[in-house]
Amino acid sequence: MIPLFHDFRGERVLVFGGGRVGYRKARRFAREAEVVVVAAAFADEFEPLFEDEGDERPPLSPVKARIDPSDVGTWLDRAAPALVVAATDDAALNEAVERAASERGVLVNRTDEHGGRDAGSVVVPATARDGNVVVAVGTGGRSPALSRELRKRIEPELAGAETVAVVTAELREDLKRRGLPAETRRDAVRAVVESDAVWRAETEEGSKKKATEIAERVLGD
Ligand SMILES: C[C@@]1(CC(=O)O)c2cc3[nH]c(cc4nc(cc5[nH]c(cc(n2)[C@H]1CCC(=O)O)[C@@](C)(CC(=O)O)[C@@H]5CCC(=O)O)C(CC(=O)O)=C4CCC(=O)O)c(CCC(=O)O)c3CC(=O)O
Numbered sequence: 146m147i148p149l150f151h152d153f154r155g156e157r158v159l160v161f162g163g164g165r166v167g168y169r170k171a172r173r174f175a176r177e178a179e180v181v182v183v184a185a186a187f188a189d190e191f192e193p194l195f196e197d198e199g200d201e202r203p204p205l206s207p208v209k210a211r212i213d214p215s216d217v218g219t220w221l222d223r224a225a226p227a228l229v230v231a232a233t234d235d236a237a238l239n240e241a242v243e244r245a246a247s248e249r250g251v252l253v254n255r256t257d258e259h260g261g262r263d264a265g266s267v268v269v270p271a272t273a274r275d276g277n278v279v280v281a282v283g284t285g286g287r288s289p290a291l292s293r294e295l296r297k298r299i300e301p302e303l304a305g306a307e308t309v310a311v312v313t314a315e316l317r318e319d320l321k322r323r324g325l326p327a328e329t330r331r332d333a334v335r336a337v338v339e340s341d342a343v344w345r346a347e348t349e350e351g352s353k354k355k356a357t358e359i360a361e362r363v364l365g366d
């Protein structure tokens with residue numbers, strides 16, 4: 146499988162199943178997408194997600210319904226999601242969700258299987274994140290517990306990466322504006338991301354100052 150980063154803003158995700166697994170997937174996609182969760186019953190964890198916090202988060206709506214596998218197509222046609230998650234504990238229903246999604250060319254995440262390699266099937270990776278810097282881990286679906294463990298090991302490595310991303314993004318723009326050749330810009334940016342001093346600076350300002358010093362040194366060479 147090949148990882149891609151998908152921007153879910155302005156899109157809808159339809160989750161079938163309101164248990165622990167449905168909750169985990171709904172919470173994840175609710176960072177960006179409008180999420181609709183359809184289930185006969187909802188786990189308690191959902192409660193805070195359903196509350197309108199008045200922030201800019203897109204809405205996450207519960208729909209309490211018991212679904213028959215033959216009705217899944219209608220639900221998909223009505224919701225027109227970019228991605229559908231099959232997270233019920235009923236394998237026949239999850240199967241129907243997968244089939245209806247693939248008939249419509251909609252991406253589908255089957256949570257009760259690890260072998261799904263049909264067209265349009267997606268696997269949700271373990272994700273370590275610092276701001277918009279993201280590392281996704283997958284094991285080809287074979288060992289989610291290993292994905293989780295690797296995510297935990299990677300998390301400390303990522304601390305501070307968002308600041309380095311902000312600082313280097315600004316630096317790149319600046320170097321481009323100055324019309325420097327691509328190779329020179331690359332050497333300067335590489336030296337900055339490699340620098341412990343940039344990573345360790347206490348503030349964004351401090352990090353920026355160090356980055357400028359290092360970049361100017363490279364440009365002067
Ligand atoms: C294929 C996949 C499909 C998908 O969901 O996309 C899938 C499938 C299944 N998971 C199962 C079990 C567990 N899943 C977790 C945890 C996570 N599972 C996630 C992803 C994936 N799980 C996809 C593969 C990703 C990859 O390639 O590695 C993570 C990474 C992301 C997320 O879900 O957010 C998240 C960790 C997030 C984090 O912590 O960072 C734990 C660990 C725990 O709970 O401690 C256990 C118990 C231990 C164990 O069984 O290993 C079962 C058996 C159910 C049963 O037996 O009933 C199936 C079905 C089957 O294997 O058939």
Ligand SMILES: NC(=O)C1=CN([C@@H]2O[C@H](COP(=O)(O)OP(=O)(O)OC[C@H]3O[C@@H](n4cnc5c(N)ncnc54)[C@H](O)[C@@H]3O)[C@@H](O)[C@H]2O)C=CC1
Pocket residue numbers: 161162163164165166167183184185186187188210211212213232233234235238255256257289
């Ligand atoms: N991918 C993953 O990370 C993991 C996947 N799993 C798998 O995910 C599935 C779900 O696990 P849990 O959330 O723990 O189960 P759960 O039993 O807590 O929740 C199941 C949900 O499905 C709903 N549901 C079942 N039949 C329905 C119907 N006909 N119409 C509407 N809603 C219906 C229930 O109301 C409930 O909300 C299991 O099959 C399990 O094998 C389990 C652990 C991890």
